[in-house]
Amino acid sequence: MVERKKLIMQKFNKLAESRDNWIEKNSYFYKNDYAYMRFLVGEGKRVLELGCGTGKLLDKLSPSYGLGVDLSSNMITIAQQNFPNLEFIQGDLEDESLISSIEGNFDFIILSDTIGFLDDCEDSFSKLHSLCTPDTRLIISYYSWHWQPILTLGEKIGLKMPTVEMNWLSTEDTMGFLQ
Numbered sequence: 652m653v654e655r656k657k658l659i660m661q662k663f664n665k666l667a668e669s670r671d672n673w674i675e676k677n678s679y680f681y682k683n684d685y686a687y688m689r690f691l692v693g694e695g696k697r698v699l700e701l702g703c704g705t706g707k708l709l710d711k712l713s714p715s716y717g718l719g720v721d722l723s724s725n726m727i728t729i730a731q732q733n734f735p736n737l738e739f740i741q742g743d744l745e746d747e748s749l750i751s752s753i754e755g756n757f758d759f760i761i762l763s764d765t766i767g768f769l770d771d772c773e774d775s776f777s778k779l780h781s782l783c784t785p786d787t788r789l790i791i792s793y794y795s796w797h798w799q800p801i802l803t804l805g806e807k808i809g810l811k812m813p814t815v816e817m818n819w820l821s822t823e824d825t826m827g828f829l830q
Contacts, residue, residue, distance in 0.1 A: 656743060659768055660722045662815045663704075667725030670705050677811070684792075685711040688761070691790055696758035699782060701744040702765030706730030709737055709761075718753065720744055722768075745769060750778045757782055761790045766825065768815075773828045791825060 652660075666673075674681050685708060692698060694713040703709055703719030704726050710717070710733075717737040721727050727741040742749035744765070760779055769775050779789070805811035 652743065653770065655770065656722065656745075659815050660724075662813075663721075663723035664725040666813065667705070667723055667729055670726065670729070671707070673811075674705075674707060681707075684708075684763075688712060688763070688790070688792075691788075692759050692761075697755065698759045698761065699753070699757040700761045700763065702762055702768070703727075703730060703739065706734045706737060706739060708763055710734045712759075716755075718757075720749070720753075745771065745775050745778075747778055751781065753782060755782070756784045757787055759788050759790060761792075763790075763792045766791060766793050772825070776828055789829070793825070 688708060689712060692712050692714075695715045696712070697716045698709060698712055698714040698718070700706075700709045700717070700719045703721045704723075706719050706729070709719045709730075714737070719727075719730055719737060719739045720742055721730070721739070722741070722743055724741045727739045730737070730739045740749075744750065760782060766772055776789075783789075806813055
């Protein structure tokens, strides 16, 4: 594992216990985010969430089968405790052996605020083909860099959960990777 990934894993292992408190503190945003995701996905689908954190989004989608993957083992432990009806595994979504160990096809694959932590987006997306059918939908949510000054301020005054430095991708870059 590269040094950057180790730092990300350490940071989120430390933040795992407080993650749900941050979600509650920013409940207006998360309620709207969950509602929009439910609109896009619907209920009773096979859903894979990459970068699932403590599993709240995956649970809100009420999947027929839900699998969450996260780099942080502490986030996965909390998700497993809170949502025993769903499946969670710890691992790096950029690890080809992890992706090849996941069985089945999914109706939806979700990367919610995850792509900024990837080292090679194009390669990561191409590895997901084995988990897809022609009808699988990939949902990628990621905030615009225009929000960064406000988010940095929110982090400094304690209104936003601390994070690590992320890679910046424009919508055009992301669409190019998906092409």
